[in-house]
Amino acid sequence: MAGLKQIKSKIRSYEKTQTVTKAMEAVSAAKMRKAQLQALGGRPYATAALSILARLSGTSNFKNHKMVQPAHNPAALYIVITSDKGLAGSLNSGVLRKIYAEMGENTSVIAVGKKANDFFTSRNVPVTAFHSNNDKITPELIDGITLEALNRFNMGVVGTVKIAYQNFISTLEQKPAVHTMLPLSIGELQHLVEGITPTKGVFSEQASIQSPVGYSIELDSEIDVLTALTPKLVSIFVYHALLESHASEHSARMVSMKSASDKAGEMEHKLTLQFNKARQAAITREVSEIIGGMEAMAN
Amino acid sequence: MKLIIAKVDERVFDGDAVSVTVPGSQGEMTVLGSHEPLITTLKAGTIVIKQLADVEPIQIPIQGGMLEVRTDGTTILL
Numbered sequence: 291m292a293g294l295k296q297i298k299s300k301i302r303s304y305e306k307t308q309t310v311t312k313a314m315e316a317v318s319a320a321k322m323r324k325a326q327l328q329a330l331g332g333r334p335y336a337t338a339a340l341s342i343l344a345r346l347s348g349t350s351n352f353k354n355h356k357m358v359q360p361a362h363n364p365a366a367l368y369i370v371i372t373s374d375k376g377l378a379g380s381l382n383s384g385v386l387r388k389i390y391a392e393m394g395e396n397t398s399v400i401a402v403g404k405k406a407n408d409f410f411t412s413r414n415v416p417v418t419a420f421h422s423n424n425d426k427i428t429p430e431l432i433d434g435i436t437l438e439a440l441n442r443f444n445m446g447v448v449g450t451v452k453i454a455y456q457n458f459i460s461t462l463e464q465k466p467a468v469h470t471m472l473p474l475s476i477g478e479l480q481h482l483v484e485g486i487t488p489t490k491g492v493f494s495e496q497a498s499i500q501s502p503v504g505y506s507i508e509l510d511s512e513i514d515v516l517t518a519l520t521p522k523l524v525s526i527f528v529y530h531a532l533l534e535s536h537a538s539e540h541s542a543r544m545v546s547m548k549s550a551s552d553k554a555g556e557m558e559h560k561l562t563l564q565f566n567k568a569r570q571a572a573i574t575r576e577v578s579e580i581i582g583g584m585e586a587m588a589n
Numbered sequence: 590m591k592l593i594i595a596k597v598d599e600r601v602f603d604g605d606a607v608s609v610t611v612p613g614s615q616g617e618m619t620v621l622g623s624h625e626p627l628i629t630t631l632k633a634g635t636i637v638i639k640q641l642a643d644v645e646p647i648q649i650p651i652q653g654g655m656l657e658v659r660t661d662g663t664t665i666l667l
Contacts, residue, residue, distance in 0.1 A: 328598075331599070331600060332595075332597065332598065334593050334595055334600065334603075334664065335595040335596070335597055335666060338593070338595070338657050338664040338666060339666060341657070341659075342628055342655070342657055345628065427598060429596070429597075429598060432597060432598065514614070514630055515628055515629070515630055515655070518630045518653075518655055519655060522597070522655065522666055525597045526597060529597045529598055
């Protein structure tokens with residue numbers, strides 16, 4: 291009978307696991323939708339900033355601006371965005387492996403999320419700043435990362451700033467992405483803005499980016515506009531990378547929790563079968579013992 | 590005219606407006622519908638949005654930003 295009790299308690303523990311994983315799956319699904327909606331809400335800002343940049347890009351002031359000059363300094367700064375928590379399949383390791391493989395000698399890291407911080411600290415890559423990656427993307431977080439990156443770039447400490455995150459393609463597919471943020475490149479930005487809408491799914495509606503008409507740049511010089519625009523473009527990069535990584539994190543967690551729930555259900559079914567067999571065997575044994583006893587007495 | 594005022598992570602205002610007055614870096618200016626396209630930086634001050642005549646104008650204090658006027662609408666990035 292001890293065997294029966296053990297099986298019963300195992301079944302109960304699988305049931306409990308399934309309840310937890312199912313709840314986590316539902317929570318992740320809701321959070322994923324929210325992150326996607328938020329990403330779409332940020333589009334007008336990104337589109338407007340891009341169209342201003344596109345207008346300025348033809349001018350000589352733009353081509354000579356230090357924000358767009360190709361880097362001479364080989365030192366690179368990576369902003370690596372991962373999640374704080376695990377339980378999301380290969381979400382974080384995908385980004386971290388990709389980055390670690392392409393890192394040169396002279397690199398430093400701004401880590402967003404505990405996983406990135408742990409990874410680089412244990413490999414002796416200098417982590418200049420660490421931000422935790424909560425569900426809420428606060429303006430302070432965006433500004434903090436943006437200012438840190440701009441400061442290091444402007445002071446000439448680093449020649450390039452790159453941002454790495456898990457890009458959300460669809461609920462079942464996420465890919466690690468690395469973009470060069472500074473020096474500014476219109477191609478990278480356009481790519482980013484177009485990538486905000488996923489190619490598949492409910493939100494996959496593509497809006498074209500306005501090609502700018504002839505602006506007059508009133509009273510300001512183009513350099514002023516460009517100088518004011520640069521931090522905004524960088525913060526757009528940072529914001530969307532954070533959103534993409536959130537959407538990826540939640541969908542990856544949703545999928546891995548779903549497979550955990552399925553597996554738990556399967557195990558529960560198997561164990562129930564085993565439990566029933568063991569119980570039947572015990573009953574049969576008892577009955578045959580009684581009959582055997584009766585027959586022995588009759589003889 | 591269609592007016593969007595946006596921070597990087599939220600839309601502060603999105604709708605139709607009769608006029609918008611902004612603290613431009615060279616002085617205050619008012620943009621009406623069919624203004625010629627332009628880009629300018631903004632300094633700290635207050636944006637005043639006038640909608641219909643019987644609606645109280647909306648005031649939004651800002652720390653600085655950027656104004657883009659296009660033929661199809663006006664966008665302010667904060």
